[in-house]
């Protein structure tokens with residue numbers, strides 16, 4: 136009888152525990168927030184672009200992981216501070232790095248960016264999209 140009793144209790148505990156785990160697993164699904172856009176267009180006057188345009192431009196930066204290290208305040212994008220804010224890059228990359236922005240994004244002359252681009256090259260379209268976005272960010 137003693138053994139049966141223990142088996143009964145064990146069975147109960149296992150069934151109850153499993154049920155709890157499964158319930159938890161199911162319960163967690165609706166909590167996911169993956170679809171929430173990371174960046175909202177900047178409030179107020181920083182941008183005169185319609186919100187949809189701003190978001191499309193932001194996409195490349197988000198997809199390529201640029202915002203991990205860079206903000207682009209000219210487009211209302213917050214980001215990491217490892218690299219400089221890219222808002223003026225369209226204008227100043229040639230001065231700072233000795234090559235035009237297009238060249239810089241193909242074959243960066245900076246060590247950190249060489250690593251970034253070398254490990255995850257940009258397609259021509261992505262580069263064009265980034266340059267267009269950075270042009271807008273600079274106010275041109």
Ligand code: HEC
Nearest residue numbers: 199200201203204217218219224231245246247248251265
């Ligand atoms: C791992 C962090 C990191 C990531 C990710 C990163 N960058 Fe950079 N980036 C830097 C750093 C640091 C510099 C400054 C390098 C220097 O001055 O030598 C820089 C410089 C630049 C510059 C020159 C700007 C200036 O004022 O010097 C541009 C343009 C640029 N990055 C674009 C991008 C783009 C576009 C992406 C996404 C495809 C990207 N970066 C992703 C770290 C990063």
